[in-house]
Amino acid sequence: MCSERTSVLITGANKGLGFEAARRLGELGWMIFLGSRDEARGLAAADKLTAGGANVVVVPLDVTSDESVAEAARLVRQHTDRLDVLINNAGTPGRIVAPADATADEIHSVYDTNVYGPIRVTHAMLPLLRAADHPRVVMVSSGGSSFAVVTDPQQHVSKMHELAYSSSKAALNMITVRYAQALPEIKFNVVTPGEVANHTFAATDMNNHTGQLTVTEGTDPIVHLATIGVDGPTGIFIDRLGPVAW
Numbered sequence: 001m002c003s004e005r006t007s008v009l010i011t012g013a014n015k016g017l018g019f020e021a022a023r024r025l026g027e028l029g030w031m032i033f034l035g036s037r038d039e040a041r042g043l044a045a046a047d048k049l050t051a052g053g054a055n056v057v058v059v060p061l062d063v064t065s066d067e068s069v070a071e072a073a074r075l076v077r078q079h080t081d082r083l084d085v086l087i088n089n090a091g092t093p094g095r096i097v098a099p100a101d102a103t104a105d106e107i108h109s110v111y112d113t114n115v116y117g118p119i120r121v122t123h124a125m126l127p128l129l130r131a132a133d134h135p136r137v138v139m140v141s142s143g144g145s146s147f148a149v150v151t152d153p154q155q156h157v158s159k160m161h162e163l164a165y166s167s168s169k170a171a172l173n174m175i176t177v178r179y180a181q182a183l184p185e186i187k188f189n190v191v192t193p194g195e196v197a198n199h200t201f202a203a204t205d206m207n208n209h210t211g212q213l214t215v216t217e218g219t220d221p222i223v224h225l226a227t228i229g230v231d232g233p234t235g236i237f238i239d240r241l242g243p244v245a246w
């Protein structure tokens with residue numbers, strides 16, 4: 001049992017922002033439960049972190065599978081009797097389909113990862129989170145989730161015509177607010193890895209590394225909300241520069 005260290009489970013932590021968040025929190029001495037839907041990719045990522053001195057347990061975890069999530073909860077419980085922080089980071093952009101061509105099936109697959117995924121994982125981890133003194137959940141959303149951003153003609157995303165990704169992340173935002181209201185003993189907050197005011201995002205595989213920010217910059221708001229104190233906020237939406245309008 002790793003009851004001494006602060007513990008965190010990060011979904012989709014084998015690469016990109018999830019991996020960088022794992023690296024940074026590992027440097028703080030935290031116990032890292034590294035979620036990866038592909039175990040081999042997770043083990044390869046964990047090797048890099050343990051080489052740097054981090055404490056890492058690879059957790060095979062496909063957020064679209066009830067069985068995988070249940071098995072992940074069992075595995076985490078074998079190592080700890082409480083979980084201090086959950087970072088719901090795994091996400092997919094889906095195929096960018098024009099709204100006129102979008103089908104329910106197309107959108108369902110994106111929601112399965114970006115909306116039902118965080119609900120599956122949060123629900124399964126609630127008993128472990130509730131056992132912690134000061135539990136926190138960070139939801140990794142997107143600037144494209146914001147009605148204020150999407151309806152601002154100055155924002156590139158206002159001209160990116162698609163239904164699935166932006167609406168899935170908008171749903172994630174509302175889900176976070178509703179969790180925050182219903183479960184005040186756990187802090188639930190939302191981040192976007194980009195800088196909304198500067199129309200920037202972080203370079204990862206998801207955007208073919210076209211982002212202007214580094215993964216370290218992109219994880220600033222994730223690390224910030226993962227490390228807030230007992231007096232920290234709940235039910236807020238931020239990027240690394242500050243509050244983001246819903």
Ligand SMILES: NC(=O)c1ccc[n+]([C@@H]2O[C@H](COP(=O)([O-])OP(=O)(O)OC[C@H]3O[C@@H](n4cnc5c(N)ncnc54)[C@H](OP(=O)(O)O)[C@@H]3O)[C@@H](O)[C@H]2O)c1
Pocket residue numbers: 011012013014015016017018036037038041061062063064089090091092093113140141142143192193194200201202203204205206207211218
């Ligand atoms: N980069 C940005 O600036 C930016 C902007 C807005 C929002 N975001 C959000 O940030 C989060 C991380 O994205 P990223 O930029 O770091 O992209 P990334 O490098 O493509 O990483 C995405 C991660 O999610 C995992 N994943 C996808 N589907 C999964 C599933 N069903 N179960 C478990 N894991 C799954 C991927 O695993 P595999 O390696 O197995 O595919 C990968 O580890 C996402 O939620 C994304 O929407 C990023």
